[in-house]
Amino acid sequence: MGMTLTEKIVARAAGRQTVEPGENVWVDVDLLMTHDVCGPGTIGxxxxxxxxxxxxxxxxxxxxxxxxxIFTNDERANRNVDILREFAHEQDIQYFYDITDRADFKANPDYKGVCHIALAQEGHTRPGEVMFGTxxxxxxxxxxxxxxxxxxxxxxxxxxxxxxxxxKVPATMRFVLNGDMPSYLLSKDLILHIIGDIxxxxxxxxxxxxTGTAVEQMTMDERMTLCNMxxxxxxxxxxxxxxSTTLDYVTSRTKVPFECVHSDDNARFFSDRYYDVSQLEPVVAKPHSPDNRALVRECRDVKVDRVYIGSCTGGKTSDFVNAARLIQGRQVKVPTYLVPATQKVYEDLFTMKLNHQTLSEIFLASGCIEPSAPSCAACLGGPKDTxxxxxxxxxxxxxxxxxxxxxxxxKQAQVYLASAYTAAATALTGFITDPRDFLT
Amino acid sequence: MGITIRGKVFVVDDNIDTDQIIPAEYLTLVPSKVDEYEKLGSYAFIGLPDRYGSFISSGALKTEYPIIIAGENFGCGSSREHAPIALGASGVRVVVAQSYARIFFRNCVATGELYPWETEERLCDLFTTGQEVTLEGDRCVIVNHSLGREYPLRSLGEAGPVIDAGGIFAYARSTGMIPLRSPQSAG
Known part of the structure; x- marks a missing residue:
């Protein structure tokens, strides 16, 4: 019997020929990631x-x-970064993306920003490997x-x-996403759709x-959004x-050798679900659960107070490019917060252009709030001054x-999760808005 | 799995995520520091919607409810170990839910902080906060003294011995995966 991609990776890391879902195995770890919230406790x-x-x-x-x-005056939060720094020096940790000047993040060339996007950007994400993170x-x-x-x-x-x-070796559920992605749909819509289903x-x-033809066509940014959620x-x-999309991305960022693995044709899957993405519509997850799915066009009467574009899920360069496509030449009606995931994404806002305007110029001309320093920021609330x-x-x-x-x-705030297109369209009207109203 | 505990229950329903167990603004507290561990406990469940009532009396560090009764998918969301630790530090010993999110369950086992029991029956619809129960680990039952009925628990299975040992380190030492701790390195 064949194995899935995940079973093969776990088997290799366990020094075994094969593994079965449900088995408990000791694996060798290729990479451990931790950050300022869980790092100090891990070190402890x-x-x-x-x-x-x-x-x-x-x-x-x-x-x-x-x-x-990071960008808070909370003393314990600041102390926690100090604990990471002290440990990195003590242990001579090779990869520590430090920040010492919080007043000007650009003065910290090592500072990256949101860990999951930074890991990818810096070549730490590699096919076939086993990574754990806190x-x-x-x-x-x-x-x-x-x-x-x-x-x-x-x-x-x-x-x-x-x-x-x-x-424990997990069984694999396979999601086959076929068809051409409509111009108004993003992978965020697909994953919200799937979570709504299951x-x-x-x-x-x-x-x-x-897997499927729609996934094969996706950029790494779009693939990350699927796996992220x-x-x-x-x-x-x-x-x-x-x-080849994966290899182009990875080999341009690391020299570390790796080995690609794929699911066998005769691998056993726990379940299979098929989607024709060309038939799907933009969706949101309504308060207070990521599976509380609704079509965006069903929520047109929901008035919003603000729009937030950011995080490991929705603060990548492509998310800002997509938002800028809708926002260019128009005015936002509600406060619109832009939080680039990493310093690289932040730089992209000031260098990438659509119709001769940088993304940053597009956002500022439309009335968005100036892009903030890269970090997890308000995705998870955080200290009061976040x-x-x-x-x-x-x-x-x-x-x-x-x-x-x-x-x-x-606790009483109402958060609707959406794609960068839907977020941008919503910013332009002040009501939850289908991106098809602006994308022609 | 020999734990027997008697006390009052606190009842919540489905999909209680880690932000409700311990909101992100309190994650600056580092659980491995003794005083901050205590403080984390005092904030346990502070993110719950108000309809559940108060889990810890104002000004107190500990809860009067050592047993949590929950529905499906308890502890979903973040991987923060602060969640089981905040509950454990507040005085909770066991959670009895229909199901758990994977990382929360794993963190209960790895830390040995809480026993995450599961039940077939939807106890969160049958029990009410404040009722007195006895959980008998040996017999895998929870007895509700107010209702005068007992309900079966699923066996903790392979997780039981790890929690009994006190978490993954003690378990790994007892099975020879890592060396026994020498007195000098106990720190």
Whole structure:
């Protein structure tokens, strides 16, 4: 019997010929990522368990990325970045993307921003590898044909000391997305559609593998959006088989060798679901759950107070390009917050042009709020002084990933999750708006 | 799995995510620091909608409810270990839910902080906050003294011995995966 892509990666990492879904196996870890929110606790567990003088298992396989609570005056948040820095120096960690000058993030060339996008950008996401991160959206990296999933501090502390982790082999649910993507649809619509179908627990303990002609046509940014949100269906990991698009992206960013793997023709899948993407329409997830799906055109009477474009899910360069396409030459009707995921995305806003205008010029001319420093920002609320945080019970259309009560700050706030197109169209009217109203 | 615990239940329903268990603004607290662990406990469930009532009395550090009763997909959302730790630090010993999100369940087991029991029956519709129950791990049942009825729990299976051992480190040491801790390195 054949194996799925995920089973093959896990088998290799476990030193086995084959594995079966449901088995518990110890795997060798290729990369451990942690950030300022969970890193200090992970370091605390590592020291408690392995000793104050212990050394990490591999200084080249740990990536430390401050990204969550950076541009805040919260003293504990600032201290947590200091803890990462001290540990990086003590252990001589090879990849630590530091920030010391919070007043001007551009003065920190090492500072990247949101970990999942930074990992990809810096060549840390590689086909065939096993990555764990102390963040649920670590599944984002599955877009590169690797096994990547989120873990807690204790498991991360264990990996820090041993390079190993005991995991259960997940069964794979296959999602076959065929057809030509309509001009008004983005992969965010597809994943919201799927989560609406299978619910916020529909993929619990399982892999979501995306395949089909629509996926083959997608850029890496669009593939990342699909895999990023598998956690919103409860998925353990998301995965897309590597192809020439993947290799072009990865080999231009790293010299580290890797091995591509693919699902066998006779692999066993837990389930198969087929979609003709050409028949799908733009959707939102209404408050307060990512599976509370509705067609955008069914929500036209919902008046919004602000629009937020940002995060690992919806703050990539392509998200801003897509938003700018609709916004160019028009005026936004509500405060529109732009939070580039990384410093590279921020730079792109000032260098990439549509019709001779940079993205930044397009946004500012339309009345958007000036793009902020790259970080996780208000996607998860954060300290009270976080840029874009919903401190009042407002209605927000957001390109982020979760809308449970209080996710972006205020418990009574209402967050609608949407694509960058829908977010931009909504900004232009002040009501939830189908991008087809502006895309001709 | 020998745990037997008697106390009052706090009842919530489906899809209680980690932001409701411990909102992101409190994640600056580092759970491995003793004083911050205590503080995390004092904020447990502070993100719940107001209709659930208060989980921890104003000014208190601990809850009077050592047992949580929940519906489906308890602990969904973020991978933050602060979630099971905040509950554990607040005085919760066990959660009894219909199902769990994967990372939350895993974090309960890895830390040994909470026992994540599962039930077939939808207890969150049958129980009400404040009722007195006894959970008997050996017999895999929860007895509701107010209702005068007992309900079966699913076996914790392979997770039970890990939590009994005190988490993944103790378990890995007991099985020889990592060396026993030497007195000097105990830190």
């Amino acid at each position: 567990v590592f020291k408690r368990e392995f000793g104050q003088d212990a050394k990490v298992w591999n200084r080249e396989k740990i990536v430390l990325i401050p990204d969550h609570y 963040d649920s959206h670590t599944c984002n990296a599955g877009a590169f044909g690797q096994f990547a999933t989120g873990i807690g501090n204790t498991d991360a502390g264990f990996i820090m000391g041993t390079g190993k982790l005991l995991i 619910s916020v627990s529909g993929a619990t303990y399982r892999t979501m593998e995306f 598998v956690i919103e269906a409860g998925g353990k990991n998301g995965v897309i088989a590597p192809d 840029f874009g945080r919903l401190n009042e019970p407002e209605v927000c259309v957001s390109t982020t990933n979760r809308n449970f009560p209080g996710r972006m700050g205020n």
